Amino acid sequence: MKWMIHVAALAIGLSALPGSWAQAPDAKAYPTKPIRLVVPYAAGGGGDAVFRLVTEPLAARLGQPLYFDYRAGAGGTIGLNLLSKAEADGYSLGVGSSDAVALAPNYHARLGYDPQKDLLPIAIVAEMPLVLLVKADSPIKGYKDLVKMAADKPGSVTYGTPGSGSASHIMGALLASGSGVEFTHIPYKGTAPAIQDLLGGQVTTIITSGFDAVPLDKAGRVRALAVSGTQRYALLPKTPTAREQGVDLVDELKVWFGVFAPAGVSKAIVARLAREIDQIISTEQFRTRSAELGFVPIHTTPEQFQLRVQEDTTRLAALVRRTGVKPD
Template structure:
């Protein structure tokens, strides 16, 4: 009888250890296998640069290999969907963005994942301002100049963007909504061709990240009229914010963040958050983020989740009031 009871007790322990998300399973993380960090954009961009920097540092902190996998497509949706449908064991992470978790969910009628429910919120890495640019041969010296011209001749002045559904595109949509300036959108396949056409005066204006725009502003090839965030960019202290330039309530940032699949054990999420905060506080990483024009504020998973909720509501409003959808 005692032998039978011992076998039953042993079997119950085996069943507990096999249950998903229990403490016994968490204790092994991250020793079991390499961690995969999915970057849902092509190699060489800001997300890829940041993802590889973070992967290198996480390898040291966690004593485990971290592999970056680029899964580009549909403004970050393709890669994000891969992670949403991955096991919630802490071994698959996503470098998500405003495009994958706020703009696309707000603008696309059909999404393969729920941005609010299908992910665990790990850490908001930082944000980069966008900047409203015009070619130096254009007559617009201020935001008010551009608004006046757009109102005088609706839908005749164009703005370029890095692509449909990008933060650059949606900066323009918010500008149209809040300033009442009816600009025509010209989407490109990436920032490089868009900005070259603004420099060459094929398109009079554009919204672009400070990271991409800064060298062209410094060389005198482009004129910066305003940044899209509520505070001035450290790299462009002389350039006003859109609110300072007369467009109230304007606030757009191109942000980057780390997510895991929903139901990832809280102990894993909290450990990742703590290690990432240590990494972002290190002098060499802070210096690299400065070169990207990215700012970071310390945040918990709960604070990041609340930030993401507010961002999604903001873009849902733009979609509704501006009648903007993405096919």
């Protein structure tokens, strides 16, 4: 499924380019044709919504259309596998999440790609914590109530996630371990069915990203019990962190979305794209809309993003070992 963002082509004069660009033959005229953005998620999902805010202004800045090439499945790894094998000319870019880039390698020996060798980080666009939710009319008023229920009736507390082996799965296992109780994991094929079952009373709680949690909270349909990270989530300021409630094991669990290119794309093109994206996410319009959608804009250079991927892969490997979590 593809859709095009149509914009009027903008003339990009050489005089507007930094001096380093003038020295790069492959970057001097870039781009001269439409750019494909591989989106490894279903249309309308979190990753899709985040990048819709970026693509139209990016197309205008580059003077060429961008089109979405949807390749959903396997937690985002199918699309990234495709991207990793694309021509390294700057005309195939892709969306990647922390789950597909930093977490998946800790589970899958045969991903088909090595995120740190086959993908080139360009920019993180958004970051958000994970949020533990119950439905609004639940008798569970806080995290301590959830723990008490699990202690009083072992096996009674269920938590839904977007899938086995996801960061949400790990968070649930760590919360249970840190609280000395058992939470029964219920994996779904994506976030939407998990939310549906939470609201329908089929599961006690779900763990999902801020992107999904904030709109539900604003609509009064859920109650947030805890968030991951060391600081409270700016978009859910009344919800305490897990650390505040005695569990510090999920301090480093956050979800991010970023833009990647196949390894081998020239540094000049990567620098240009990173600069344009950074300027876009600095706008008031982007900040306002991102707050409405539940995520926080993040500013990184390609080098900082690459380091983040390396560090997160190592951190998540330790958490995977600690929990023993395995995808189905």
